[in-house]
Amino acid sequence: MIETEATTLLRGASLRVTRPRVAVLSAVHEAPHSDATTLLTLVRTRIGAVSTQAVYDVLRTLVDAGLARRIDLPNSAARYEGRSWDNHQHVVCRSCGTIADVDVPQGAPRPETPRDHGFTVDHVEVTYWGLCPGCRAERGQRDPESVHRSLHEEEQKNF
Secondary structure, rough: HHHHHHHHHHHOOOOOOHHHHHHHHHHHHHOOOHHHHHHHHHHHHHHOOOOOHHHHHHHHHHHHHHOOOEEOOOOOOEEEEEEOOOOOEEEEEEOOOOEEEEEEOOOHHHHHHHOOOOOOOOOOEEEEEEOHHHHHHOOOOOOHHHHHHHHHHHHHHHH
């Protein structure tokens, strides 16, 4: 993300435009699913000295303004991304922790809203868990799609 885009997004959210905010917002877009430590390193390479607390404060501000999304996973530091306004979920590798986006098709059924507990639900998160291609390869496991295709081809031969 270039600085002018970050500036436009900040102004659109009625936030004051500062060098740390522009740098953090740009880093969140350029390195989605990064933790605060990684973002801090990226911001420091961009603008030089900035405190750790300043980056955390900016991240909180961006999340509160809807310009970034915080991803909280079990046994992991919070991760951040810039795609906060669309309808997508995440798939996470159980082995290495890699996170990838899973787009939810428009018009896909939404989970039922729990009505019997008195909650007003404003957000639903679904996280898919599994092994990424690299970790599967390390373990000598084949791609599930290729296994399915092989079984189907074998069935066709025997038919």
